[in-house]
Amino acid sequence: MLLGMWLVANEDRVSTATSKIQGIIGVSTAQAEKSKKSQQAKTKQPKISPVKARPLDVYFPNTEDLAKDEMRVIACGTGMPTTRAAQAAACFLVELGNGDKFIFDIGSGSAERLSSLQIPYDYLDKIFIGHLHADHFGSLAEMFIGGALMGRQKPLRIWGPSGPTPELGTKYAVEKMRQMYTWDLAGRAGIVDFRGYALEINEFDYKAENAVIYKDNGVTIRSFPAIHSLDGPVSFTLEWNGLKFVFGSDTYPNKWFVKFAKDADIAIHESFVAVPDLVKKMKFTPEQALLVGTQVHTAPEAFGKVMSEIKPRIAVAYHFFKDFDTTAQVNDRIRTTYEGPLSLAEDFMVWNVTKDEIKIRMAVVEEHTWAPPLAGKAQAPGGDKDREQYSKDSGVPVDALAYSDFIIKGRWGEVDEVLRGVYKEASEALGQEFKYPEPEKK
Ligand SMILES: [Zn+2]
Numbered sequence: 087m088l089l090g091m092w093l094v095a096n097e098d099r100v101s102t103a104t105s106k107i108q109g110i111i112g113v114s115t116a117q118a119e120k121s122k123k124s125q126q127a128k129t130k131q132p133k134i135s136p137v138k139a140r141p142l143d144v145y146f147p148n149t150e151d152l153a154k155d156e157m158r159v160i161a162c163g164t165g166m167p168t169t170r171a172a173q174a175a176a177c178f179l180v181e182l183g184n185g186d187k188f189i190f191d192i193g194s195g196s197a198e199r200l201s202s203l204q205i206p207y208d209y210l211d212k213i214f215i216g217h218l219h220a221d222h223f224g225s226l227a228e229m230f231i232g233g234a235l236m237g238r239q240k241p242l243r244i245w246g247p248s249g250p251t252p253e254l255g256t257k258y259a260v261e262k263m264r265q266m267y268t269w270d271l272a273g274r275a276g277i278v279d280f281r282g283y284a285l286e287i288n289e290f291d292y293k294a295e296n297a298v299i300y301k302d303n304g305v306t307i308r309s310f311p312a313i314h315s316l317d318g319p320v321s322f323t324l325e326w327n328g329l330k331f332v333f334g335s336d337t338y339p340n341k342w343f344v345k346f347a348k349d350a351d352i353a354i355h356e357s358f359v360a361v362p363d364l365v366k367k368m369k370f371t372p373e374q375a376l377l378v379g380t381q382v383h384t385a386p387e388a389f390g391k392v393m394s395e396i397k398p399r400i401a402v403a404y405h406f407f408k409d410f411d412t413t414a415q416v417n418d419r420i421r422t423t424y425e426g427p428l429s430l431a432e433d434f435m436v437w438n439v440t441k442d443e444i445k446i447r448m449a450v451v452e453e454h455t456w457a458p459p460l461a462g463k464a465q466a467p468g469g470d471k472d473r474e475q476y477s478k479d480s481g482v483p484v485d486a487l488a489y490s491d492f493i494i495k496g497r498w499g500e501v502d503e504v505l506r507g508v509y510k511e512a513s514e515a516l517g518q519e520f521k522y523p524e525p526e527k528k
C-alpha cells in the first residue's frame with residue numbers, strides 16, 4: 087500500500103517533468119499529443135475526475151458495513167472536566183461485527199458526539215461507567231431522556247462500580263439522577279411513547295479482580311480496580327471473537343491494569359496534561375499541578391511505562407486537551423518511555439480492528455443531525471395508563487400529572503382557531519381523523 091502510494095507520486099512527477107521538457111525543446115502539439123496518448127496507454131493512469139467518487143481516508147458513519155470479525159472503536163469524548171467545544175469528556179463507542187454496541191463512559195458533551203453518528207438509539211442501550219466523576223458520566227441524563235426521545239424503545243442499561251459506602255456507588259448516583267428528573271419525566275408520562283424512559287442499573291463490586299460483569303452473544307466484559315481519587319473506580323476489558331479492547335477510565339498506574347490489560351489489541355488509558363501545561367494553561371499552582379498531574383492521574387511518562395509493559399497492538403492516550411501547543415509535550419514525554427504503536431486520541435478518531443490490521447482514521451460527521459431511524463415501530467402515547475404507572479413508581483400523586491384549573495384558565499383562547507386548522511390540515515393530508523384535544527377537560 088505504501089509502495090503503491092510512492093509509485094503514483096512518481097508517475098505524477100515523471101509526467102510533469104516530461105511536459106516541462108517538451109515545453110523547453112519545443113515539441114509540436116500534435117507530436118506531444120501522440121506521445122501523451124501512447125504514454126497513457128502504457129501506464130494506464132487512473133483518470134481522476136472532480137465529479138467521480140473515489141476512496142477517501144476518512145470514515146463517514148453509516149457508509150461502511152462492519153466485517154463479521156471486525157471491531158470499530160470511535161472516540162466520542164477525549165477531553166477533561168473543564169468543558170470545551172473542541173473536545174467532549176471521556177466516551178468511547180465499541181461496535182462489533184456481530185451487531186452489538188457498547189459505550190464506555192459517557193462524559194459531559196459526549197451525547198452530541200454519539201448523536202452525530204446517527205445510530206438507532208435501541209443499539210446505544212448499554213453504558214459502562216468506570217467511575218462517577220462528572221467528566222465520565224455527565225451526559226448520562228441526555229442519553230436517558232434525549233435517547234428515549236430520539237427513539238430508544240427499551241430501558242437504558244447501565245453498569246458501574248459500587249463504592250466504599252452505598253452513597254458512593256453507581257446505584258445511588260443513577261437513582262438520584264432519575265429523581266432529579268422527576269418533573270421532566272412526570273410531564274412526559276402519557277404524552278410520548280414512554281418505553282425508553284426506564285433505567286436498568288447493574289452495580290458490581292469495585293474490588294472484584296477481573297470479574298465477569300457482562301456475558302452475552304459471545305461478548306465478555308470484565309472489571310478490575312483502578313486507583314483514582316477515592317475507592318470505587320474500575321477499568322474494563324471487552325473480549326469478543328479473539329479481539330481484546332481495554333478501557334482504563336481514569337487511574338494512577340496500577341498492578342491490575344498491567345496484569346489484565348496484557349495482550350490487548352487496543353488499550354485506552356488516560357495520559358493527563360503534562361505538568362508544565364497544567365501550570366501554564368490550567369492556571370494550577372505547581373503544588374496542585376504535581377499532585378493532580380502525577381498522583382491522581384497518569385502522567386504521560388507513566389503512561390509510556392505502562393504501555394511498554396502491556397505491549398498492546400495499539401496504545402491510545404486520552405484525557406488531555408489536544409492543541410497545537412500541548413500535544414508535543416504529551417507525545418515527547420510518552421516517547422521517553424514507550425516506542426510502540428500510539429494514538430494520541432481526539433474526538434471522532436476511529437480504529438477499525440481485525441486480527442490482521444488496525445486502520446486508524448478520523449470520522450467526518452454531520453452536525454445538524456435529527457433522530458436516526460427507529461429500530462422498531464413507535465407506539466402511540468400511553469395516556470392515563472402511563473400516568474398512573476409513573477405515579478406509582480415515583481410517588482407523585484396522579485392529579486399532579488396534569489394542569490391545574492388555575493393554569494388551564496390561563497390559556498389564551500385566541501390561538502384556538504389556528505391550532506384547530508393544523509389538526510384539520512393533518513387530517514386531510516393523512517386521510518385520518520385527528521381529534522382536537524378539548525382544553526376544558528383534564
Ligand atoms: Zn476522574
Ligand SMILES: [Zn+2]
Pocket residue numbers: 167176219221222336405
Ligand atoms: Zn477524568
